[in-house]
Amino acid sequence: MNVKPNYAEELLEILHSSLSNEELLDRLSDYHENDIADALSQLTEDERKKLYPVLGAERLAEIFTYIDDPDEYLKELDLDKVAKVISYMDSDDAVDVLDEFDDSTQEKLVEMLDEEASHDIRMIQSYEDDEIGSKMTTNFIVIYHDLTIRQAMRELVRQAGDNDNISTVYVVDRKDVFYGAIDLKDLIIARERDSLDDIISTSYPYVTDHEKISDCIEDIKDYAEDSIPVLTDKKMLIGVITSQDIVEVVDDEMGDDYAKLAGLTAEEDLNETTKESMKKRLPWLVVLLFLGIGVSSVVGVFETVVATLPIVMAFQSLILDMAGNVGTQSLAVTIRVLMDENLTGAQKLHLAIKEMRVGFMNGLVLGTVSFLLVGCYIWLLKPNPANHAFLISGCVGFSLMAAMVISSLVGTLIPMFFHKIKVDPAVASGPLITTVNDLVAVITYYGLAWILLIQTFHLA
Template identity: 60%
Template sequence: MEKRVQDYSKEILKIIRSNTSPAVMGGRLQDYHENDLADVMPKLTVQERCKLYRILDTDMLSDIFEYTDEENAAEYLNEMDVRKAAAILSRMETDALADVLNKVEKTKKKILIDLLEPEVRRDVEMIASFDEDEIGSRMTTNYIVITDKLTVKQAMSSLIEQAAKNDNISTIFVVTEQQKFYGAINLKELIIARRDDLLENLVVTSYPYVYAEENIDECIEELKDYSEDSIPVLDNDNQLLGVITSASIIDLVDDEMGDDYAKLAGLTAEEDLKEPLKESMKKRLPWLIILLGLGMVVSSVVGIFEKVVTALPIIMCFQSLILDMAGNVGTQSLAVTIRVLMDESLTGKQKLELVWKEMRIGLCNGGLLGILSFALIGLYIYLFKGKTLLFSYAVSGCIGVALLLAMLISSAVGTCIPLFFKKINIDPAVASGPLITTVNDLVAVITYYGLSWLFLLKMLNLAG
């Protein structure tokens, strides 16, 4: 994508490559956003980067590292003194820090972990203890927490104290003396409160939260709906472990959609540009092998109708048309159903309505396209294949009716199969694709050749 937002790279490069004093250069660089500085890093030589590590303070460097992709960040850490590296890591958001550490070579990783601030080390180990698909693996411990017995004034000074070390300050979390989650205060409310107001009145005690062990896919939509800057994550004893920030939610939404998108196209997971050939093959082969197997099933069903084709070779030409259209309609219904299932929890009645609506769409679209192909294909056969008008329109009538039926059934199949998979707790996006293709192919083949056999051969007694 083109850079539409102001591109600061050139300016930043110029500053870094100039000969100004470290103090001046540091001051100038602080005027830029960390994301823009991070974008420039790969374009620098190792020497230039080392200059930056000396000039910028730890806070700024840790922010830059949060915007750097993990592999690059791990590489940069290797370029600097190990103590400096540990100091930078200690200041990062815990989830980002854990991601970077995963890319660092093993012995070095151990050294770095030993050098982290003890509190940070504990947090990293805790976050690493969660599975990749548990929400706990995506949280950060970088938040403000106060106890519930403070006054507004005490709360404010506690905030100022903690703000120096923690970035996510817009929501302040409140815990009881036993460290149980009690509620949250919007920073805005705290700022406009008078000093003698009761803190109690500011706390939202039924603030939304998630448990660290919850599955990401199952709570991401809910988290998105709250559109809060941070949502607290609790352990099973209701103690506050960390927070999920809106930046993490954006990433998670993006990942979730990306994966579903990939699955719809027959990949087991999303691919990356830099991924080695073998990895990419592994993501694609499973589906292709399943699809090949299912394709063979379809082929052997087509084989049953070999005699129909021998008697009437012309109908074979339009097989691909019927099969493709059934597949297209099925995929449309599948995509709509998966998206609806992703966003909403449907009642049984709504599910029936969805199936009913999809079938009506299939019927209407199928009717329109059926008439269209009846008219056009009949004309085509009459003009280009040198058949009689009756023969031409008998064949195209058969195609039109087969198209209508195939599209109607495919819509129903494309809706019911994902609903069924969802019901038995299998991800509909993974499971539905190949099954729908095959079922639709079979339906289309049987409808088409069955109709041709019955109508053209048995009733009209036409032959090639």
């Protein structure tokens, strides 16, 4: 069995050898930029500084797009060299790299770029972070709709040198209005006498530049294309979303949902400072603290129940935890469904009823189990008469079931409500659901204990 080669290590060996610049460049050309990027980080600054001129600005541009913090390395170059490297980058990558510099350096760099590059970068920077325009690149192939197959092929070859994303060839009319798209494969296998129009899809899917990413990403995914065009309101073609962008956006959006479900305001990574982490976590915790104090003051109302029959307090944590777990399950399901599909009112009702039914069935199973288990526990381990024990555990079991049904419903309706009023349900729902569920569970449990155990059966 072959062991998978470690390309970064191979590269380090090559880079540390005493090859001539020409040989070195030839050897490096066989490797992927991502692996060269990995190797770069393991060189000393001096070694890197010797390597940069050998690689040249165009190759460096590609390599730096694979580095997380490219500014660290770009700082080892003169500013005019940095500008040159950036000018070779895909425009969306260039924007990402520029973001790593402070504002004044950014401004200086953009001014040193050629007109086209600086125009593209300023355009992409003009979009809000949650608009799809901020994710597009301006590197794509575009031809006029009235060319012949041969002319189109020639245009493709001419433009392919500067533009990476060639698998879809975009078509505009002579007024530069979007006309359609050609699958490169169809252009390659077309015969010279065929008409270009026959291979153009004129009703091609697109997004408009100011659309919210979260609104259009599901559509974009559904088309499963290598790239999707971005148009202005006036149907001018200004960029494309590549499949790499789609991977990135899907990753970001899901990571965001994940973080929010866990009560973080944004995703965190390994290198964050304590202060940054606190900033992401504290807001939610403060909200929860206040809501929690609210819940506690309601629990305080039932002091006398606990004073009369202390054993009941032992099972409060059980009922609250289970209600919380069930609520989180319903919340997670509802949020994923709300994100993925446009639900009709009937479908929403259907979902809510289904969640309640699942909550009820699960509650029935777990309520019965805990009625029996808790009953035996109180009867045998806390010396109590059997009838007392099972009265108490009946209270626990019933409250558990009731709390689970209501938690399922709350976990479904609250995110739907926030979605309806256009507030991100992933952020807003968590604390509210926890609080409502806690309140419902506490009131059901202690209320039932008060009425049934203390008022009716006079247990003490």
